Amino acid sequence: MTPQARSTSGCSEGPYRCVDRFQSLATEDFPGKDTLDKLFQQAVQRFGDSDCLGTREVLSEENEPQPSGKVFKKLILGEYCWLSYQQVDSVVSYMGSGLAALGQQSKSMVAIFCETRAEWMISAQACFRYNFPLVTFYATLGEEAVAFGLNETGVTHLITSTELLETKLKGVLSQIPKLKHIISVDQRRVSTEGYPPGLAIHSMASVQELGPVKPTNVSVTVARPVVSPQPSDLAVVMYTSGSTGRPKGVMVVHSNLTAGMTGQCERIPGLGPKDTYIAYLPLAHVLEMTAEISCMAYGCPIGYSSPQTLSDQSTKIKRGSRGDSSVLKPTLMAAVPEILDRINKNVMRKVGEMSYIQRTLFNLGYNYKLEQVKRGYDAPLCNVLLFSKVRKLLGGRVRLMLSGGAPLSSATQRFMNICFCCPVGQGYGLTETCGAGTITEVADNSTGRVGAPVICCEIRLRDWLEGGYTNQDKPHPRGEILIGGPNITMGYYRNESNGQDYFVDEKGQRWFCTGDIGEIHPDGCLQIVDRKKDLVKLQAGEYVSLGKVEAALKNCSLIDNICAYANSEQNYVISVVVPNQKMLTELARQRGVKGSWEEVCTHPAMEKEVLKEIKEVATSIKLQRFEIPVKVHLSPEPWTPETGLVTDAFKLKRKELKNHYLQHIERMYGRP
Template identity: 55%
Template sequence: MIKRLVTFIFQARALGDGDGGAPYRSVDCFDHLTTSPFPDCVTLDDLFTQAVHRFGPLNCFGTREVVKEEEKPQEDGKVFQELLLGEYHWTTFDEVSQRVNTFGQGLLALGLKPREYLLIFAETRKEWMIAIQAAFKFNFPVVTLYATLGDEAIVHGVNEAEVEYVITCTELLSNFKSLLGDMPTVRHVIYMDDGKKVDSDNLPNNVHFHSMSSVQELGAQPNNQNPEIRKPTREDVAVIMYTSGSTGPPKGVMMSHGNLMCGLSAQIQRVTGLCPSDIYIGYLPLAHVLELTCEISCNAYGVPIGYSSAQTLTDQSSKIMKGSLGDASELKPTLMAAVPLIMDRLYKAVWTKVNEGSRLKKALFTMAYEYKKKNLFQGYDTPLCDKYVFQKIRDILGGRIRLMLSGGAPLSPDTHCFMNICFCCSVGQGYGLTETCGAGTVQETSDLSLGRCGSPLFCNQVKLIDWVEGGYTTNDKPYPRGEILVGGGNVALGYFKQPEKTAADFIECDGMRWFCSGDIGQWHSDGCLEIIDRKKDLVKLQAGEYVALSKVETVLKLSNLVDNICAYADSTKLFPVCLIVPNDKCLVALAHTLGITVAIDNWTQLCDNMDVEKAVLKELQVQGRKGKLANFEIPKRVKLCAELWTPDTGLVTAAFKLKRKQIQTHYESDINRMYA
């Protein structure tokens, strides 16, 4: 075994007198905050131009060709698509730069002017990044919408921004066409052509239809070459990013070139050794600030990006033909971003496989897991365990991942520990919001602590303010606690066309712009932040105890029985309850142990079975105690929901965050029954 140095290091400290309410800064940039990854780069266009100059002939974007496509009808009438995919084919930085230029010139030729909005509504792919890099270069502010947004939210975003030019993909085109009657400002629809047949019929007379390649050809014509490009400034809006809207219609967050450059300058500092020998796998939505900033950062340092999707990521993914390679196995990436939802699924899949094995195999794996866990936190490497026990698990993601960045929601300590052990890589949990360009805090790669999200980044400072109603103050002992405020150049300009909401959430203080997050955090003695609550998720029970609903969910969703979960608490009652979308395979197995033989095709009947419901509740209460929930935090009733929660149902956002109010309304009768 190899001993690594493990020491207590102050990562951030407070400004001024150092009380719990003072702003904290990283000790590595205590005297100044960074504003750009490189001194001579002012805007996002400068960043990509420099990358092309440095890495021109090297690989930039990679995609896989579809070798074979099959449709598999299911018993419920649905049709699943399965793909056999080939090798990755690469486009160099020089080639991407040429496409960026011709596409931007083509948009100018179509009539789009600098500082006029361009909307991207598409799945994550290389054309998405080519489009936004063209927008950065030609100063077209980009409006982004999640590909999984519902119709009402799509129409809201398009109409609020009054966009005339829309870029979409063939998969979303038919649905977008059906909404054009409700979006009167749209004049040009550009689709990312990928060889699929596109139906251009039944378009309104005032809407022009173009393929992305035809726009590039238009821009390549000599008479459309405009050498005088109006370059953006740091103050120009680069992106209006619509959030997924967990509490109402999506809000457009306005981010300037300067805001994003500040955020990128600091995020890059926490990824050591970023260089062209790395490979990044891109599969999260580019309409989410985490994926967008990760990919821009990779571009800046010459890291090739291989594109994937959640349905083709691994060999076992739903769209991968049995016996063929998923994208991670083919690409063998070294870097990836992930949200807790993805890592929780990996955690449950591996442990389910272990528990299904023989008693001997389960005992050996558990012994190796506990052995590595003990040594990891004492500073020792375990190369033999890594090679002979955990390599097969590493191979799920290609076998070469050296760093994962987790964001979007709190990562449970159990899942965090599991990823460190089984995937043999650093997992850095970060805290940031769309309103702070994804920046805030990120763990150092050497920080193995669990349940924390690191120290402030180099571009911003973080402070806590009292939330008396919730019982959190900056004078709390042993750790100061309160609402998290992020201040710095990465704090966005505000909400698009929502001045009152902007004035409420964005404030100016001591010459700095701050965003009031609504999240509750506490400082640890080394200057690292831990998220402990959220103002909107906190409910005071009848006996006076406060229950943090997101905390309850984070613990209970690690049960193999749970695919999704929403905790609910009535302030007039003594305990919380839970709505559960159960895992079908695990629920059927549990039913069999009870002697219940309801077939899985009668799913609703199985979910409504009271004996099954009681057994699930018992399992969740065991999980709650294991996760150190207080007795008053553990649900006393549960409802098994037969309906999947997807953005189409209106119960979750496009980013699959819970819409609590809608869930409460939808299941009102079930909640009343649980409290009866």
């Protein structure tokens, strides 16, 4: 086994560094390009006329009634329309100058609360160029949380979409007294009726028109010259959607991001103009933001999409028309495990609907390729005959997928690797580390691991005695993961006391204490094995890792999502499950259970069926008896970021889930 990382101290706790950058940690990919504005400007010089940002034109939209009575909006979209690097550069200059003309000062913050789209990145680049620190919020964040963040940062200028302005912001604007200007990224005009007096609402186009304004125009402040940022200047205050309560603003300086992206890009061989990246994850997530900035730096075109338009089968794509992947044909794709799990289950459902002969051929081919991949080989004939149709679900050209945001199950990772005929890497990082920590090497065929430290940072393990994890554990050292390096951010905005629990400075090195438990393999690669906040001690003294239980059981065919629950006053684990509607409905039909979807979910016979599968799967993967959920509640409502029950990376919000299902939790524990 070739080492990918080694301990610099020779001790099992580390720190561990990548063997390719053992003597010193990397800080920048392009010499002298130590701020985000310099990074983009060098790309403009290199790739001027090449495609940079692409968006599909909406040809038509219509409302389509569903059998359930709901109405879904369906879209027919055209080809991608592209802006070149030079065109984006011009728009960025006009936008930044226009914001300055509206009174925005250097080193004063601008907020963005918007969906993933080209205008988001253009606005961000304008802020980077003019040294306006950017405050980011997830588009799914609730209005109270957004109001809290806007008041905490005291911003006067906000960039948003018309839809979010009218559906989420309008009702709380009176609670944000310092906000003076709202810029809508949409072309359609916004009526100012019903908005607080003194609040100006502009279109993005009108702000850009202020950029080259003449001094004779006295209706607005004359645009100021560019004040370029320094590496130590604040670039972003990134509000996390937070799996633990009120969102925190993570302070990120330019040098943090250039270092983090240097580490990430080193693990993507050949990144450049021949690639195409499909952008659909939330840009307020550090994984997506750094991925897009990196692609721009290397000349890789970015085509914008959304989870609802990603493929031909996506919910907003009208039947018979093409989803974004089919049109764009991307070569690079980032994903969170929830999306990859969904693709996995959809493909397997279609396999289940095949004839016996087709299904047998698919399984034979899959198992043959699995054996080949484990030996480090490929199966070209299987790729052509069996998996070409599967590959076309994402356009047919994807050469690399990277999963982040949460642990990806080994089963899903291997499935995607085999069926989409490309490496499926895992990355591990956090907002507080600029998304950089570890990433698997393209040539690493193992699953369940998140790779060796990237070249900008190092990792060490800290004993957690309460949970029973130490660096002396056998066969491999284990402990809480600490990440150190120039990518570690400056802490939490106006929350120093909280930051002291997570950020540590030792011997000139800044460390972030992740709260995740890791295990270092002999080749220096990391595996995430637990999370401190997920460990619960049962009444009889056994420790249960709720995250471990959930990761194991999400592969059940009847389960789309699961939240395991336990407390120290009880001696068994329970669970709340979002069932797979198609699979459970079919099973209900076979068992003679009739009624609406809600009635199927509350039927005791269906609860028994799901529990039966849980026990079968748990036993097959050797979960301990006390780890297996004894009771289950089936929830008819899916968990999306919009419900507030999961984050934008689809991590469970345990507190919100507990409160939401408290009545059912008490029922399962036998309380009146």
